[in-house]
Amino acid sequence: MTVKTPIKGEDWKANLNSAVKILKDNKSFLFGGDIDPDSVGSMLSLSLYLSSIGKRVGLLISETLGDNLDHFRKIIEYNEIEVVRSVEHIEELSGNFEVLVFCDTANTKLVPFYAELSKHILPSADKVIEIDHHFGADSEQILDHSIHLFREANANTEIIGELLTLFKKENPELPNPFERRNILLALITGLLSDTVGGKVVHFREDYDKWLHCWSDALGKNTRLIISPDAPKTGHTSKFRNPAEILQALDQLSEEQETCIEQLEKLIVIEEGLGILNLLSSTYQKVQDCCRPFDTNWFSELSVNLVNLVPEKSEKIGALFFEGKNAEGQNCIFLKLRRAVNYNGFDLRQTEDLIKETFKEHCMGGGGHQGAVSFRFHPHPEEEFLKNFEQIAEFIKANLK
Numbered sequence: 001m002t003v004k005t006p007i008k009g010e011d012w013k014a015n016l017n018s019a020v021k022i023l024k025d026n027k028s029f030l031f032g033g034d035i036d037p038d039s040v041g042s043m044l045s046l047s048l049y050l051s052s053i054g055k056r057v058g059l060l061i062s063e064t065l066g067d068n069l070d071h072f073r074k075i076i077e078y079n080e081i082e083v084v085r086s087v088e089h090i091e092e093l094s095g096n097f098e099v100l101v102f103c104d105t106a107n108t109k110l111v112p113f114y115a116e117l118s119k120h121i122l123p124s125a126d127k128v129i130e131i132d133h134h135f136g137a138d139s140e141q142i143l144d145h146s147i148h149l150f151r152e153a154n155a156n157t158e159i160i161g162e163l164l165t166l167f168k169k170e171n172p173e174l175p176n177p178f179e180r181r182n183i184l185l186a187l188i189t190g191l192l193s194d195t196v197g198g199k200v201v202h203f204r205e206d207y208d209k210w211l212h213c214w215s216d217a218l219g220k221n222t223r224l225i226i227s228p229d230a231p232k233t234g235h236t237s238k239f240r241n242p243a244e245i246l247q248a249l250d251q252l253s254e255e256q257e258t259c260i261e262q263l264e265k266l267i268v269i270e271e272g273l274g275i276l277n278l279l280s281s282t283y284q285k286v287q288d289c290c291r292p293f294d295t296n297w298f299s300e301l302s303v304n305l306v307n308l309v310p311e312k313s314e315k316i317g318a319l320f321f322e323g324k325n326a327e328g329q330n331c332i333f334l335k336l337r338r339a340v341n342y343n344g345f346d347l348r349q350t351e352d353l354i355k356e357t358f359k360e361h362c363m364g365g366g367g368h369q370g371a372v373s374f375r376f377h378p379h380p381e382e383e384f385l386k387n388f389e390q391i392a393e394f395i396k397a398n399l400k
Contacts, residue, residue: 002140002141002144003135003136003139003140003141004106004132004134004135004139004140004141004148004150005135005150006135006150006151006152007148007149007150007151008151012151015147015148015149016149016162016163016166017166018147019129019147019149019163020163020166020167020170022099022127022129022147023050023163023167024167024170024171026055026098026099026126026127027054027055027056027098028055028056028057028096028097028098028099029047029050029055029056029057029058029097029098029099029100029101030057030058030059030060030084030093030097030099030100030101030121030125031043031046031047031057031058031059031060031100031101031102031103032059032060032100032101032102032103032105032111032112032114032117033060033102033103033104033105033110033111034104034105034106034110034111035061035062035063035065035112036104036193037069037189037190037192037193037194037249038104038155038156038157038190038191038193038194039103039104039105039156039190040059040061040065040069040072040186040190041072041156041157041186041187041188041189041190041191041193042103042104042131042156042157042159042160042186042190043059043101043103044059044072044075044076044081044182044186045157045160045164045177045183045186045187045190046101046103046160046163046164047059047081048075048079048081048180048182048183048186049164049167049175049177049180049183051079051081052175052180053174053175056082056097057081057082058081058082058083058084058093058097059076059081059082059083059084060084060090060111060112060113060117061083061084061085061112062085062086062112062113062328063112066297066299066300067251067253067300068248068249068250068251068300068303069189069249070248071185071189071239071245071248072186072189075182075185075186079182086113087113087116090113090116090117090120090121091116091120093120093121094120094121094124095124097121097124097125098125098126098127099125099126099127099128099129100117100121100122100125100127100128100129101128101129101130101131102128102129102130102131102132102142102146103131103132103156103160104131104132104133104134104156104190105132105134105142106132106134106139106140106366107139107140107142107364108140108142109325109363109364109375110325111142122143127147128142128143128145128146128147129146129147129149130142130143130146130147130148130149130150131149131150131156131159131160131163132149132150132156132159133150133151133152133153133154133155133156133158133159134366134367134368135150135152135368136348136351136366136367136368139366149163152202152203153203153206154191154194154195154201154202154203154206154207155190155191155193155194155195156190156194157186157187157188157189157190157191157194157210158191158206158207158210160187160190161187161210161213161214164177164178164183178213178214178217179217179220179221180221181218181221181222184214184217184218184221185218185239185245187210187214188211188214188215188218188242188245189245189249191207191210191211191214192242192245192246192249193249195207196307196340197246197249197250198211199340200340200370200371202368202370211242214242215241215242218239218240218241218242219240219241222238222239222240250304252300252301252304255289256297256300256301258289259286259289259290259291259298259301260301260304260305260308262286262289262290263276263278263282263286263290263305264308264312266282266285266286267308267309267312267313269312269313270392270396271396271399272313272314272315272316272396272399273313273315273316273317273318273392273395273396273399274309274310274312274313274315274316274317274318275309275317275318275392276305276309276317276318276319276320277320277385278302278305278319278320278321278322279320279321279322279332279381279384279385280322280381281381299323302319302321302335305319306319306335306337307337309337310337310338310339310340310342311339311340313339314339314341314342315338315339315342315344315345315399316336316337316338316339316342316345316347316395316399317336317337317338317339318334318335318336318388318391318392318395319333319334319335319336319337320332320333320334320335320384320388321333322378325363325375330378331363331375331376331377331378332375332376332377332378332379332384333373333374333375333376334354334365334373334374334375334376334388335371335372335373336350336367336371336372336373336395337370337371338369338370338371343369343370344399344400345395345398345399345400346369347367347368347369347370347371347372348366348367348368348369348372349394349398350372350391350394350395351365351366351372353390353391353394354374354391357387357390357391358376358387360377361376361377361379361384361387362374362375362376362377363375363376363377
């Protein structure tokens with residue numbers, strides 16, 4: 001395993017130029033990555049631009065996008081972007097793509113169908129580009145010979161923005177990507193999602209630069225399509241600014257709101273640590289108002305819950321639930337996150353203790369100082385909770 005580290009200075013410039021050359025010189029690209037708003041926004045924005053200049057593109061998306069990303073689904077459908085959803089589809093595409101692009105993904109365990117990609121796509125792909133802002137813990141390069149665009153950023157879409165900027169500069173005859181409305185929607189969605197709507201910003205100057213740039217461009221391009229024949233343009237949403245995109249990301253159905261109200265009552269707060277247990281014993285208490293925890297419906301809900309729990313405790317929140325990883329394996333997820341206005345504990349400090357405590361159950365994980373996520377092989381809930389008690393005591397003892 002080669003751990004990812006941020007690339008800076010001349011090495012960064014060289015890698016960025018190499019990536020631009022690959023995008024320019026090749027004709028077919030398959031995008032893969034962890035499925036969340038930032039990763040899909042990264043894949044979608046770059047694939048939309050490449051498609052607009054005559055390249056073939058495909059997106060590896062193994063699961064249905066939630067209702068809060070419905071604008072992504074519509075953009076993909078309208079632009080007729082090929083979506084790869086199954087092992088069988090990957091096998092059919094063997095030898096069909098020259099370049100693989102991995103976005104916003106810490107390691108191969110988070111790439112859908114990576115084993116099949118390795119067998120059927122990677123051997124014939126001449127080039128691989130990896131674009132990511134995750135470091136530490138179990139982050140690792142997918143391939144040593146890839147072009148690596150690894151840098152510290154608020155969101156992966158910021159790196160895509162830099163890549164598109166250089167691509168346009170080197171190829172002035174081609175269209176301006178930041179005049180394409182759906183590209184802007186994808187970029188802004190990723191940025192807002194990974195910064196919790198601008199509340200958790202690690203690199204303020206970068207955030208302000210990109211949000212200002214893309215917001216202005218979105219406003220201009222939105223005004224251009226407001227006309228009597230607007231429905232014929234194929235634009236997929238009426239978003240005019242980041243606030244409206246954020247509202248869509250945060251939107252929940254009445255059924256989901258009811259479920260959150262019930263789950264909020266189950267949050268236990270202990271000395272600055274909020275804990276919400278969503279394992280099987282909890283589901284029995286809320287099954288009348290909540291769908292199963294392993295559904296897409298609930299995965300949308302978990303995004304809100306992972307932010308709600310730390311805000312209730314005002315310091316740290318812990319959320320654990322059952323689900324499937326990118327390879328389709330059953331696992332238990334543990335997500336730790338800081339409250340927006342609290343920075344008295346670096347959550348990466350829990351990594352060694354988690355691995356030591358859970359031993360062979362731990363499948364990996366990581367994150368940054370304000371949010372970490374770990375995955376575990378399924379094992380009895382009582383055993384999981386007993387192990388977590390050690391993590392909880394460590395956190396509470398070190399809160400400032």
